[in-house]
Amino acid sequence: MTALATRPLRTDSRALDLAEHLADVLPKRAGVPWTASPGTAWWTTSPAARLTHGHRSLLLVLTVNGVDVGWQLPDRAPLAPDFRILGTTPETITADLLRLVLPVLDDELARRARTDIPAHVLRLPLLAEIGAAMRAQGAATIERPAFIIGASTVIWSSGGLRYSATFHGSNPACDVQIQGPLRAAERAVVRFLPAATAYGRPVRPAGIRGRLERRIAQTLAAHGPVEQLDGKGLAFGGGSGPYGYVAASPDPAAKAHDITPVSVDVHGVGVDLLVSLAPYLAR
Helix, strand or coil, X not given: CHHHHCCCCCCCCHHHHHHXXXXXXXXXXXCECCEEEEECCCCCCCCEEEEEECCEEEEEEECCCEEEEEEEXXXXXXXXXXXXXXXXXXXXXXXXHXXXXXXXXXXXXXXXXXXXXXXXXXHHHHHHHHHHHHHHCCCCEEEEECCCCCEEEEEEEECCEEEEEEEECCCCCEEEEEEEEHHHHHHHHHHHCCCHHHCCCCCCCCCCCCHHHHHHHHHHHHXXXXXXXXXXXXXXXXXXXXXXXXXXXCCCCCCCCCCCEEEEEEEEECHHHHHHCHHHHCC
């Protein structure tokens, strides 16, 4: 272990090049940018790089077909990769960090937070970050307690859609609700999901009832699993990353036009991901 700790850090590695790129494209949180530096990963002798943002730190090690990621906190050092990103393009790596890695890292931090701080106090800076990101794109925001006890929400509108991001308790991931015209909502919700290329040619699940439900299922199927629940609404996503629910149409026989009203809930959305989507959700 001593030999590994004193191994010279590589300042010319591909891992560091990647980390520097990610530091440029990952969103700032509370105005603080990410920084990249050479690093050492305990699980390998390969060159590593470190991405740091406040108390959050990621170790990156390039593999043949992707990137091994370990997260480091003030009282935690990764002895093995915590997550393996399959993909070598900067776009794929950035997307997986935003959707899959950073929400888990934030959850780890939340579990280590001081227990004497009320949950609503912990939610305030998260609401402020999201509100600031949306206002920077020109949207007006409202931050207030949610109708559910122990929750707080920030609301904004853009492109005919009404958005709300709600935090429950001390959970650092939020639930995003999207309400408005069908076509605009379809374009918005897929930004929270894996790229369509990850699932190949979209195939609408068989047996979907309702014209609205069939149309949305066709769109969502390109980005992951979709199923119709007993209540006739659609559940989408699964495994890790954001997932959600499309409310059932009150009239299954009605035609689904681009302007047909729809309501979609997306769960497990990290603040980093939501802030990164501000240019698309608040323009």
